[in-house]
Amino acid sequence: MNPEKISQILANYETDQSSIISILQDIQEALGYLPKEAILQVSREMNIPLSRVLSLATFFNAFSLEPKGKHPIHVCLGTACHVRGAQLVLEKLERELNIKSGETTEDKEFSLDEVHCVGCCGLAPVVMIGEDVYGKISQAKVPGVLKKYKEGRRKEEKDAKTHT
Amino acid sequence: MPKLTLEDLEEIREKTKKTTMLRGDSEFRAKITVHMGTCGIAAGARGIMAALMEEIEAQDITEILLTNSGCAGLCSKEPMLTVEIKGQAPVKYVELTGAKTKEILEKHVLGGKIVEKYALGIGSEKTDY
Amino acid sequence: MAKIKKEKEYRVHLMVCAGTACVSNHSFEIKEALETEIKKQDLDNEVLIVTTGCNGFCERGPLLVVQPGNIFYQTLTTKDIPHLVEEHFLKGRPVEKLMYIPPEEKTPIPVLSDIDFFKKQVLIALRNRGLIDPEKIDEYIARDGYKAMAKALTSMSPSDIRSEIQKSGLRGRGGGGFPTGLKWEFVSNAVSSNGNVKYLVCNGDEGDPGAFMDRSILEADPHSVIEGMVIGAKAINATQGYAYVRNEYPLALNRLYKALDDAREYGLLGKNILGSGMDFDIKIVRGAGAFICGEETALLSSIEGRLGEPKPRPPYPAEKGLWGCPTLINNVETWANIAPIINRGAKWYSHIGTETSKGTKVFSLVGKINNTGLVEVPMGITLREIIYDIGGGIPGGREFKAVQTGGPSGGCIPKEKIDLPIDYESLSDAGSMMGSGGMVVMDEDTCMVDVARYFLSFTQDESCGKCTPCREGTKAMLDILTRITKGEGTDEDLTLLEELAVSIKDSALCGLGKTAPNPVLTTMKYFRSEYEAHIRDKKCPAHTCRDLNVYTIDEDICVNTGHGCDLCRRNCASDAILGERNQPHQIIQDKCTKCGVCYDVCKFGAVKVD
Numbered sequence: 029m030n031p032e033k034i035s036q037i038l039a040n041y042e043t044d045q046s047s048i049i050s051i052l053q054d055i056q057e058a059l060g061y062l063p064k065e066a067i068l069q070v071s072r073e074m075n076i077p078l079s080r081v082l083s084l085a086t087f088f089n090a091f092s093l094e095p096k097g098k099h100p101i102h103v104c105l106g107t108a109c110h111v112r113g114a115q116l117v118l119e120k121l122e123r124e125l126n127i128k129s130g131e132t133t134e135d136k137e138f139s140l141d142e143v144h145c146v147g148c149c150g151l152a153p154v155v156m157i158g159e160d161v162y163g164k165i166s167q168a169k170v171p172g173v174l175k176k177y178k179e180g181r182r183k184e185e186k187d188a189k190t191h192t
Numbered sequence: 193m194p195k196l197t198l199e200d201l202e203e204i205r206e207k208t209k210k211t212t213m214l215r216g217d218s219e220f221r222a223k224i225t226v227h228m229g230t231c232g233i234a235a236g237a238r239g240i241m242a243a244l245m246e247e248i249e250a251q252d253i254t255e256i257l258l259t260n261s262g263c264a265g266l267c268s269k270e271p272m273l274t275v276e277i278k279g280q281a282p283v284k285y286v287e288l289t290g291a292k293t294k295e296i297l298e299k300h301v302l303g304g305k306i307v308e309k310y311a312l313g314i315g316s317e318k319t320d321y
Numbered sequence: 322m323a324k325i326k327k328e329k330e331y332r333v334h335l336m337v338c339a340g341t342a343c344v345s346n347h348s349f350e351i352k353e354a355l356e357t358e359i360k361k362q363d364l365d366n367e368v369l370i371v372t373t374g375c376n377g378f379c380e381r382g383p384l385l386v387v388q389p390g391n392i393f394y395q396t397l398t399t400k401d402i403p404h405l406v407e408e409h410f411l412k413g414r415p416v417e418k419l420m421y422i423p424p425e426e427k428t429p430i431p432v433l434s435d436i437d438f439f440k441k442q443v444l445i446a447l448r449n450r451g452l453i454d455p456e457k458i459d460e461y462i463a464r465d466g467y468k469a470m471a472k473a474l475t476s477m478s479p480s481d482i483r484s485e486i487q488k489s490g491l492r493g494r495g496g497g498g499f500p501t502g503l504k505w506e507f508v509s510n511a512v513s514s515n516g517n518v519k520y521l522v523c524n525g526d527e528g529d530p531g532a533f534m535d536r537s538i539l540e541a542d543p544h545s546v547i548e549g550m551v552i553g554a555k556a557i558n559a560t561q562g563y564a565y566v567r568n569e570y571p572l573a574l575n576r577l578y579k580a581l582d583d584a585r586e587y588g589l590l591g592k593n594i595l596g597s598g599m600d601f602d603i604k605i606v607r608g609a610g611a612f613i614c615g616e617e618t619a620l621l622s623s624i625e626g627r628l629g630e631p632k633p634r635p636p637y638p639a640e641k642g643l644w645g646c647p648t649l650i651n652n653v654e655t656w657a658n659i660a661p662i663i664n665r666g667a668k669w670y671s672h673i674g675t676e677t678s679k680g681t682k683v684f685s686l687v688g689k690i691n692n693t694g695l696v697e698v699p700m701g702i703t704l705r706e707i708i709y710d711i712g713g714g715i716p717g718g719r720e721f722k723a724v725q726t727g728g729p730s731g732g733c734i735p736k737e738k739i740d741l742p743i744d745y746e747s748l749s750d751a752g753s754m755m756g757s758g759g760m761v762v763m764d765e766d767t768c769m770v771d772v773a774r775y776f777l778s779f780t781q782d783e784s785c786g787k788c789t790p791c792r793e794g795t796k797a798m799l800d801i802l803t804r805i806t807k808g809e810g811t812d813e814d815l816t817l818l819e820e821l822a823v824s825i826k827d828s829a830l831c832g833l834g835k836t837a838p839n840p841v842l843t844t845m846k847y848f849r850s851e852y853e854a855h856i857r858d859k860k861c862p863a864h865t866c867r868d869l870n871v872y873t874i875d876e877d878i879c880v881n882t883g884h885g886c887d888l889c890r891r892n893c894a895s896d897a898i899l900g901e902r903n904q905p906h907q908i909i910q911d912k913c914t915k916c917g918v919c920y921d922v923c924k925f926g927a928v929k930v931d
Contacts (some may be wrong), residue, residue, distance in 0.1 A: 044625035049609050055570060087628050087785075089610030090568055106530035107725065107761045108687035110775050116917060122917075123894050144612065145530035146569060146781065149687035149759075150342045150379025150694050161345035167918045168892065194596035195588025198471055201462065201595065208463035211330050214389040214462075215452050228412045239333075240361075245367065249330050257389055258332045260413035 033058060034069050043074055049084060052091060060100075061092045089143075091092040097132045097139035099177050101125075101157050106145030113166070117153055118142065120167040124174055137181060138174075205315040210254055210305025222301050225274040235270035237290075243290040247297055256301060269312065275300055284312040326790040331369035333410055336451055338384040338590070340375025340540055341533070341572055347399075348383035355385075362411050368533040374541020376451040377695040378438055381421060384732045386433055386451055393433040418684030424691050424713050438692045441711050443673065445681045446494075446534075446657040447697045449542045450864075455576050458583040467589055469663035472856040473552045474597040477663075482556040483509060486659065488667035490679030491630040495524055495615075495652030496730065496756050496832075498678075498745040504649065507639040508557045511647035520648040523550055523560040523603075523656055525566035525573070526620055528612035529728035530779065532759035534683040535653035537695050539566065539573035542657065544578035547603065549651075549659030551594065554601040557649050562603040565620055568610065577605060582713045595720040612729075612783035616831050617650045619785070630787045631831035652757070654683055674700035678744035688725075688761040691716050698743075708762060719764040725846070727756030729776045729783075730836030732843030733769060752843040768865035770855055774802040776840035780833060798841060805852065810861040816853060818845065864930045867915040871931050874898075874919075876905035878927035888917035889928060 034160075037054045041047035048070070055066050062085050071078040085091045103109075103118045122128055125138050132139040148154045151163025155173070162173055226232075226241045237260075244258055265271050269286035275296065276282040283306055285296055292310050299307050337343075337352045352370060359368050376384050381395035392415050394405070403418055403747035408414045421436055428476035430436050444450065451655060453460035461467070473482050485898040487502025499663050511521055523546060527535040539546065548564050566574055581603055584590040592600045606624050613619045614629040621643050623629040640646020658680060662670045671679045678700040684707065687693050698707060704724060708714065716719050724735040732753035734741065741747050745755050763772065777799040786792045801814045822838030829835045854860050879885060881902070889906060892897040897913040900906030906927075908919070920928045 035929070044626075046624065048626045049623065050607060053607055053609060063631060084626075087611065091609065107728070107759065107775070108531045108693075110530075111688050111761060111767050111772070116921075118473055119916060120894075120918070143569075144528070144783070145532075147527070147533035147536045148342050148345055148379075149531055149533060149685055150382070151345060152687060152693075163342070163345055166921060168922050192490075194428075194593045195586075195591075197596055201467060201471060204459055205462050205465070205468070206712055208459040212334070212463050213336055213451070215336070225413075228769065233411070241367065245330070245332060257592070259389065260332075260411075262412055262414040 031065070031069055032048065034066050035073070038070070038073055045074070045076060048074065048076060049088070052081075052085060056091055061095045063095075064093075076078070084152055094132070095136075096141075097137055099138050099157050101138055101140045101155065102143045102146070103129075103140070104144075104146045104148070104152070104154040104156070105142050106149060107144075108149035112152045114153040116167050117155060117165055117170060120170045121155075121174075124170055137177070207218040210252075212255065213254070219255075221255040221278055221280075222264045223257040223259065223276045224297075224301065225276070226258075226271045227262070227264040227270065227274070228262045229267070229270075231263055231267035232270045232272065235267075237271040239290060240273060240288050240293050243293050244297065247294055253302070259269070266312070277301070277304070285310045286312045331367060334388040334389060334806045335368060335370045335410075336373050336376075336386040336676040337370060337659045338374075338376040338386075338451065338873065339383060339572075340382075340537060341570075343382040343384055344373070344572070346382040350399055351383050351385065351397050351402065354455070355406065358402050358406040359410070362406055364406070365409055368410050371454045372456075373451045373453065374455045375446070375537040375695060377442075378436075378692065379536075379695065380691070383514050385432065387415075387748040388426045390415075391433045393421055393436060395712040399920065401676060424716075434853070437693065437713065438696075438711055441702070441706060442697050443681050444697050445661050445670075445673075446538060446545070446654050446683055447695070448661065449545065450537075451541070453457045455541055455543055456579050458544060458580065458587065458842045461542070465664060466544055466660075467548055469660035470548045470551050470589070471595055473555055473663050474595055474599055475895070479509065479556050479558060482552060482663065483657055485663060485667045486556070488607050489670040490667075490674070491655065491662060491670065492678065492745065493652060493656055494654035494682065494757070496499070496727070496754070498755055501655055504639060504651070505520055505553065505556050507637070508647050510645075511640045513567070514641075515644070515646050517558070518561075518646045519559040520643040520646055521550060521554050521557065521562040522624070522643070522648055522650040523562065523564040524615065524617065524620060524650055525564060525570075527567060527570075527653070528783075529757045529759050531687055531761045532685050532728060532757045532838045534685055535568045536567075536573050536693060538653050538657050538683075539570070539577050539769075543573075543577045545585065545588070545657040545660060546577075546653055547584055548920050549656035550603060551590070551601055551649070552659050553649060554654070555599055556648075559649065560600050560602075562601065563606050563624055563643070564603055565582060565606045565608060565614070565624060568607040574605065574607065576653045581605070609783070611832075613785045613833055614781075615835055618927075620650070621648065628785075630785045631833070635911060642776040649757045650670055650861035654758070663690045675742065675744045676745050682743070682755070682758055684758045684760045686760050686762070686808035687765040688766065689715055689719065690762040702746045703740050703742050703744045704734065707743070707760070712762065715764045719766060720766060721762070722765050722819060723763045723769065725753075725761040725772065725840070727836075727839070728759050729780050730754060730832065730839055731756045731759075732839045733763070733772065733847060734843075735847040752846060753839070766863050766865065768806075768863035769844040769851050770802065770806055770861070770862050771865045773841045774799065774806055777802055777837070777860065780837040784833065784837075788828075788830035788834060789812045790825045790828040791830065793836065794821055794829070795834070795837050797821055798825075798838065805855050806861070807868045808855060808866075810852075810856040812856060814856065815845065815849075819851040841911075867917065870915050870917070871930050872908055872913060872915065872917070873911070873931070874906050874908055875929055876907070878925055883915070883923070883925035883927055886924070888922050888924070892918045892922050894918060895918050909928070 071081045155162045271288045272286050385394040422429050483505045491501040492498040537725045611629045614623050616631045618632040619629040638648040683697045723735050725733045779801050781795045885903045887902045894916045895914045897909050
């Protein structure tokens with residue numbers, strides 16, 4: 029957490045209260061979550077009661093008070109995805125990662141969340157891992173998809189070892 | 193003073209219409225097809241195409257569709273092109289050069305007069321399926 | 322006087338679809354491969370590559386349309402590109418094997434407009450889709466863009482504009498279907514408490530799961546929305562507009578930012594637009610992921626930087642909206658319809674559609690349907706035409722059961738009503754609603770109780786919690802529905818569900834709560850026998866409610882056809898399958914968690930579900 033980063037974001041906006049949601053969005057985007065210190069700083073510098081900042085940070089789905097995994101996984105549970113079996117895919121991911129929806133793996137590699145419609149209904153069911161979109165996914169395809177990211181990690185570790 | 197006047201807006205519209213007109217269902221007065229089979233390309237069809245594109249752009253010619261198709265089946269007389277003026281029978285031109293092509297564009301496509309000395313014949317083969 | 326430079330002409334334009342679905346299907350890699358190959362063949366002076374917004378036929382992506390000729394290539398891979406470039410663009414021979422073949426047919430259809438999916442569509446809001454690069458303002462202008470705005474700003478009075486919109490019969494495309502011209506009239510007549518300040522808002526908070534038309538319009542043709550808004554601003558005398566767009570739509574946001582910058586650059590936004598003396602500008606506000614913010618009062622709260630909670634109406638935003646000033650809110654699709662109406666006249670527009678519903682509507686056709694995608698059709702078209710002619714029917718020869726319209730506020734229309742002509746009234750008579758245009762097709766494998774439970778869990782999750790009927794009532798309904806899908810429901814539950822539904826409809830504060838019971842009421846009306854099967858027989862006829870399923874393996878098929886392939890055992894989540902290769906496999910029911918993975922992976926149909 030770096031207070032200057034937050035100050036930079038604050039400087040991009042006028043200090044009137046209507047900018048607060050945009051400011052929180054930018055912090056969320058830059059840091060991946062809203063750390064406690066950031067919320068305190070926003071409240072202080074914008075002169076908005078902490079209770080109000082916190083109520084906004086907990087009301088909107090876009091904000092998270094906890095850090096997410098290195099590879100955030102979003103399972104679309106829109107209607108089109110639902111009727112094409114998204115729930116089964118979500119449960120398969122829960123089993124494979126050994127976490128529940130809304131949680132992050134212990135090694136901080138993956139976090140798993142549900143979203144209501146990413147607007148790719150033509151490709152239902154859809155799972156997003158980071159920026160990558162996986163359309164027409166099924167339970168059976170889940171392990172193969174996760175493997176790509178797990179292998180990426182193993183490779184990094186191996187590289188790190190050979191460097192030392 | 194506004195940044196853009198009504199006239200400026202119209203000018204942008206006309207200019208871009210010209211470069212994008214082949215996307216819609218615009219009507220073309222004439223169509224030129226350059227035959228681009230392997231034989232045609234070997235005989236220099238790409239030069240013919242380039243010459244046509246250059247001329248069309250230089251003279252700001254509109255309402256003409258320039259396209260390509262496969263081998264016309266008369267490989268010994270390549271490079272070839274076909275000119276189709278709306279409502280008239282297509283005319284095939286053979287053994288072309290850049291200069292001949294420009295002449296055809298000038299006299300036939302724009303002027304409406306068939307350049308008989310380069311023409312192979314008028315019309316197409318029959319297709320009955 | 323702006324400087325206008327001449328542009329280079331090309332003989333072939335390759336329109337690469339860069340809508341969200343095609344981008345997810347790697348259309349940018351296709352574009353790169355095209356660029357490389359075209360350079361390699363030395364065609365870069367002859368062939369132009371254009372990235373367009375969503376073409377609509379998302380099912381077949383990534384897509385490429387070749388102009389002139391309107392040749393439609395689909396499901397492309399980078400491996401196809403060298404051959405395609407050489408054959409079609411160099412040698413002039415279109416490549417048949419990359420063309421679309423309708424389900425259960427053999428002959429490919431080369432030309433886009435001959436394909437059934439496109440044939441019956443009438444494009445007004447989506448008039449420029451696939452034909453322009455959304456990031457090039459000049460291309461929008463070439464397709465008569467900003468012509469209506471020029472007309473409205475220089476030769477029409479505000480009341481001329483309002484009356485033209487009123488006469489067109491256009492109704493709000495965001496859900497409610499309120500007559501647009503009338504709304505404009507209200508805002509125009511309203512007196513502002515703050516001098517003469519009035520605001521104008523574009524609602525692009527498309528939260529309805531299963532609908533993506535607003536996203537597609539913003540991605541494919543952002544200027545059409547901007548032009549509509551400027552015309553609206555003149556009609557009500559506003560100088561500041563807001564476009565509220567979901568933050569989950571990064572591509573739509575980027576294209577809208579770019580479009581606003583380009584429009585400002587040309588002076589089509591800002592001070593003294595086109596020398597007319599009118600000032601107007603638009604600011605983007607990014608939504609922060611709350612379905613309730615699609616509700617207009619909640620949306621306005623959130624623009625003001627407050628919690629997205631709805632307020633009781635009246636007063637309507639037309640009287641007291643943003644910061645207490647009269648505010649005109651229309652949805653993205655409504656705004657995209659304005660310029661064509663002003664250009665071609667109310668008479669032309671009102672010619673299309675039915676008695677009460679004029680013009681066209683964009684639907685996202687998704688779910689259990691062959692041709693998923695985005696379609697724009699004239700009002701009055703029947704469901705049958707949409708599902709079978711445009712949509713190409715149900716995949717895998719399954720039977721059509723119902724179509725859900727209107728999202729969480731709408732309902733399910735059963736197959737008996739397949740000849741229903743689509744307009745605002747016929748849909749609400751059938752117990753559903755137009756909504757924003759999501760159309761989710763369901764087949765015999767979709768459980769209607771589960772669908773009702775799904776929507777209730779959605780509204781429950783998105784309920785802002787401000788009023789009790791919505792907060793507690795939807796929770797109570799969800800609990801009952803969950804019980805029923807687990808086989809623990811009783812006959813009394815059905816009566817209770819109905820009572821709760823009626824009282825929530827009557828007493829909730831905003832549209833979200835008032836319409837939340839609709840999916841339950843319509844499924845109970847048309848599919849009561851499915852509810853009864855869950856309650857009385859403890860069975861889910863569609864085998865969707867897993868707690869009621871029993872999975873077994875047909876040992877004959879398993880060993881004789883599948884040679885005990887062992888795939889099910891290796892995939893089983895709970896070690897509930899016994900067996901080894903070449904031997905019949907068995908499911909231990911006590912251990913089975915009913916995840917259904919064995920059923921999915923079995924290639925021989927040996928796993929049975931009952």
